[in-house]
């Protein structure tokens with residue numbers, strides 16, 4: 001049973017926005033401590049699928065999800081599932097850097113704060129460790145009490161990643177985290193993600209095919225709400241099974 | 255043909271003329287408004303200062319004195335124009351009503367923006383708009399017939415006083431403070447809420463630790479705005495506060511505010527007399543305070559914008 005190894009298993013996931021079917025039966029599994037890239041033309045349902053994994057779609061009115069998604073074997077859509085606990089296990093980084101209008105320190109400490117951590121010294125340690133792992137410690141160590149909004153976009157995004165790391169999730173979901181950033185900031189985030197892979201399972205939506213091929217172990221190609229193909233990144237990019245995948249990768253559409 | 259082009263280019267077009275006309279018109283209007291404001295400021299200031307320059311009252315005895323009887327004279331022969339009882343009264347009702355109104359306003363605003371926006375829009379919003387539109391004399395009348403007797407029954411005494419004034423002002427400023435607080439919460443970007451929930455915060459934690467915290471400048475502005483309104487309100491307060499120019503020893507004995515003494519005394523004094531001039535001095539305090547409130551909201555806004 002190789003299935004035992006998967007950290008997330010999703011089976012026949014359909015998602016409807018009202019009557020509109022945005023995911024048409026997606027079955028996709030994720031290996032722990034790997035980077036999986038979700039690619040596909042815009043509007044094909046990558047973000048929608050990503051958001052099913054931490055149930056952020058619950059926040060949108062009139063959304064229906066069917067099928068099963070399991071995290072470590074537990075059905076995350078079962079009525080017994082605590083979404084608050086789930087989201088501590090499955091963190092998320094958004095397309096637009098979205099730090100709170102607080103100090104850098106308070107941003108990173110937010111997750112600890114809401115979990116009721118009181119130990120200031122421990123908190124300091126975790127904040128520093130998270131900022132280091134997010135490769136932004138050197139940029140901000142002298143101004144932890146400054147507003148996070150005073151940072152550049154790339155620094156803000158890394159602080160947002162540190163904010164997620166501080167909660168110690170198992171899985172990190174990233175929705176086009178570098179699409180609003182300059183190439184240098186993007187490169188920093190890419191190499192940081194490759195390092196984070198040692199500890200975390202990473203699922204990243206990206207528009208940028210080079211990015212997917214540079215950093216990911218597996219790649220999944222979506223088209224109009226369907227998962228077309230999923231496999232080793234090298235295989236998908238050099239020798240895809242499906243014609244649609246090849247067309248997309250060679251830039252024939254999208 | 256050629257001449258007509260030349261003509262058209264050199265002569266002012268109809269549109270350009272219209273534009274000049276519009277510009278001059280709006281300039282005249284603005285100049286007029288500025289002139290009116292400056293004259294009012296000048297008028298109130300010159301009249302209000304006359305108490306000190308012409309009648310020789312010291313500023314200390316005006317701001318710090320506790321005896322108010324402008325037509326009489328004290329043992330030292332100085333006129334009794336101590337305004338401290340009214341200043342105290344005004345600040346007390348203002349702060350107390352703001353302190354009571356703020357939690358209610360925040361609660362209502364959280365309900366309307368975070369908990370049940372649909373019901374909020376359908377029911378609370380129209381109610382609030384209605385409340386804002388009710389004339390203050392109606393609030394005063396209700397205060398007189400409901401609040402004053404209620405205070406009398408619970409605390410004894412006449413029922414008139416700071417407490418009754420606070421209650422009436424609380425109801426009067428609540429809609430304004432609430433609707434401004436709602437605006438403040440609505441300007442907190444959606445993505446702050448999403449980020450917080452995605453980090454495993456509960457809805458309540460998100461409201462409390464992110465939404466309210468990010469909206470602090472806006473909420474403060476709302477409260478200061480309510481305070482400015484409370485400080486300047488005359489009619490309704492005058493109807494329930496008892497209008498005794500005494501230092502308020504407790505919250506349920508008759509007291510007075512700057513506005514209530516002003517409206518009471520206005521018709522009974524002769525222009526140019528000391529009795530009239532001190533009323534202008536009270537008006538000057540009101541004017542200065544409204545300026546202070548105004549500056550406060552601006553400073554808060556600026557500080558919020560910097561973050």
Ligand SMILES: Nc1ncnc2c1ncn2[C@@H]1O[C@H](COP(=O)(O)OP(=O)(O)O)[C@@H](O)[C@H]1O
Pocket residue numbers: 017020022040041042043044045046047048049060
């Ligand atoms: N909140 C929503 N309400 C209704 N339809 C939505 C919503 N979000 C996304 N969609 C639709 O679902 C489809 C997939 O969107 P999305 O997951 O954002 O695609 P991608 O991230 O691949 O660009 C699109 O057709 C989009 O219009």
Ligand SMILES: [Mg+2]
Pocket residue numbers: 046047048175
């Ligand atoms: Mg997307």
